[in-house]
Amino acid sequence: MSEMAIVLNGEPRRVPGPATLLDLLGHLQLDPRTVVVELNREIVRRPLLAATPLSPGDSVELVHFVGGG
Amino acid sequence: MTTTLAPEPTLDTPLVIGGRSFRSRLMVGTGKYRTNADMVHSIEASGAEIVTVAVRRVDLDRTKEEGVLHHLSPEQYFLLANTAGCYSADEAIRYARLAREAGFNDFVKLEVIGDRETLLPDGEGLLTATRELVRDGFKVLAYTNDDLITALRLQDAGAAAVMPLASPIGSGLGLLNPYSIRTIKRRLSVPVIVDAGVGTASDACLTMEQGVDGILMNTALAEAREPAAMAYAMRLAVDAGRAAFLAGRMPRREVAMPSSPVRGMLE
Numbered sequence: 001m002s003e004m005a006i007v008l009n010g011e012p013r014r015v016p017g018p019a020t021l022l023d024l025l026g027h028l029q030l031d032p033r034t035v036v037v038e039l040n041r042e043i044v045r046r047p048l049l050a051a052t053p054l055s056p057g058d059s060v061e062l063v064h065f066v067g068g069g
Numbered sequence: 070m071t072t073t074l075a076p077e078p079t080l081d082t083p084l085v086i087g088g089r090s091f092r093s094r095l096m097v098g099t100g101k102y103r104t105n106a107d108m109v110h111s112i113e114a115s116g117a118e119i120v121t122v123a124v125r126r127v128d129l130d131r132t133k134e135e136g137v138l139h140h141l142s143p144e145q146y147f148l149l150a151n152t153a154g155c156y157s158a159d160e161a162i163r164y165a166r167l168a169r170e171a172g173f174n175d176f177v178k179l180e181v182i183g184d185r186e187t188l189l190p191d192g193e194g195l196l197t198a199t200r201e202l203v204r205d206g207f208k209v210l211a212y213t214n215d216d217l218i219t220a221l222r223l224q225d226a227g228a229a230a231v232m233p234l235a236s237p238i239g240s241g242l243g244l245l246n247p248y249s250i251r252t253i254k255r256r257l258s259v260p261v262i263v264d265a266g267v268g269t270a271s272d273a274c275l276t277m278e279q280g281v282d283g284i285l286m287n288t289a290l291a292e293a294r295e296p297a298a299m300a301y302a303m304r305l306a307v308d309a310g311r312a313a314f315l316a317g318r319m320p321r322r323e324v325a326m327p328s329s330p331v332r333g334m335l336e
Contacts, residue, residue, distance in 0.1 A: 009126045028129060034136055035127055036170045041163075043170050054261050061126065064136045067108065068123025068153050069098030069238070069265075069287030 007059040015054070022049040029034065036063050084282055086230035086260050087176060087208030089147070093118045094277070095307040096149070096262065097300070098287025105140045107296045112146070115300035120146040121285065123153050123179055124168050143173055149210070151178040156191070158198035165202055176208040176263075178232070178285075188238045192219040196226055205225035212264050215249040217256060224259050231257055232285065235276055236266030239288045243272035244279075248272040251279045270306035271301075277310025278318070 004017035016027055021044055025032050037044045038061040044052050054060070076319050083090040096119040102108035112120055122137050141148075150168030155161035158181055165177040181198055183191030190213050199209050208229040213219050215233045224230050237243035243266060244250065254261045260282040267273050267286045276284055284307055293299035 009129060016107045026276070030127060034138060036124075036167050043166060045170065046172075062129075063124050064127050064167075065122040065138055065150065065171060066135055067099035067137050068151055069100045069103065069104065069121055069285075 004056040006054060006055065006057065017054060017056070019050045019054050020050055021054060021060070024054060025049065025062075028062075030062065034064055036062070038063070046051060070162030081311060084260060086210065086262075091118050093304075094283035094311055095273075096121065096283060096285040098285070098289060099137050099141065100287050101291040102296060103291075107138055107291070110297040111290045111300040112141070113300075114297040114304065116304045118147050119149050119285075121149045121151050121152055121287070124164050124171075143269070147176075148173045148194070149176055149178050151212075152180045152198075154182070155180060156182050156194075158201070161194070161198045162201055162205075165198075165207060166205075169207070174208075175206055176210065176229070176336040177202060178210045178212060179228075180212045184212050190214055190234075192216070192222075195218055195219070196222055199223055199226040199228050206279075210262065213247050215253065217249065217252050220253045220261075228259060230260040230262050230282075232262045232264035234265040235263050235272065235284075238265040240266055241289060241292075242266055243268050244276045246309060247275065247279055250276065250281060254280045254282075268305075270302040273303050273306040274310035274313075277307050278314050280314050283307075 003014045005014055015024060021037055032046055032049055040059050077080055081206050084090060084094055093116050095117050097112055097115050097117045098121045099101050099108055110235050128135055144185040152164040155164055161179055161181045169175055179198055181191045181194035182184060190191040195211055195213060199211055200208050210232055211223045212232045213223060213229045220231045233250060235244045262283040262285055263276050263283040267284060267289050273284055290296045
């Protein structure tokens with residue numbers, strides 16, 4: 001498997017590719033049930049993660065709930 | 070002699086926000102606790118049902134497990150996501166949509182901050198974001214200044230609750246303007262939840278005595294020497310202040326009035 005360059009949480013990063021967003025979460029060892037994914041500023045709903053391919057240069061944000069007031 | 074406590078004369082009704090009913094009028098945050106155990110014990114001691122959380126990037130270094138759901142069960146508490154740290158309507162809307170996608174509810178504690186030093190809210194940004202989020206189906210609880218006009222406009226924009234501050238976030242300065250809070254409560258028909266600034270139990274009690282529907286606090290618990298003990302004190306204070314408000318206080322007088330009969334004194 002080759003690699004591709006994306007921007008992940010604001011940082012340039014090389015990840016295995018071709019891959020879907022679900023593959024990316026698997027690569028990062030993140031549970032898709034606890035993470036919300038934004039691809040190029042658009043939210044990708046959980047059922048669509050496995051059907052959404054990553055492309056070189058994509059910007060991906062992975063967020064979750066942390067302590068706050 | 071044996072005494073038994075009379076049953077509590079409850080005058081209260083449940084708090085209803087955006088069509089959901091809550092027993093507790095105390096809401097608590099989950100930020101800044103020294104340990105996760107402190108956070109969990111404090112929330113339990115507070116009796117709160119609504120617990121706020123923030124949306125942030127996942128730490129990809131995985132040096133620590135920072136996700137709050139690792140410690141709090143979403144079945145046990147009503148998770149209210151905030152848009153803390155957002156300085157524009159667009160940014161706050163983006164955070165609110167991410168929070169909703171986490172899949173717990175369509176409520177959001179909307180913050181649009183206007184100033185980095187005081188963290189005071191930006192009324193214009195709040196109104197813009199409230200209108201858009203309400204259109205998008207959100208129940209918006211808007212954190213705002215203790216300003217009646219902004220509060221009225223947020224209600225008109227469709228906010229499910231308005232959350233005026235007691236004093237700036239994390240300041241612990243207590244209720245700086247009881248008149249403003251009382252007036253906002255008197256003039257609005259949606260719930261008024263005081264958010265931010267409460268430092269200790271007397272602040273919470275005094276705030277509830279103004280007639281507001283509830284209080285949200287975080288730092289007062291997280292930075293107490295014993296967070297869970299303070300959470301318990303706050304629970305009692307919120308209940309006491311609410312009960313006193315519903316009971317209706319005596320009038321204030323500038324002169325004394327004897328409590329014992331003035332007749333029947335010895336010559």
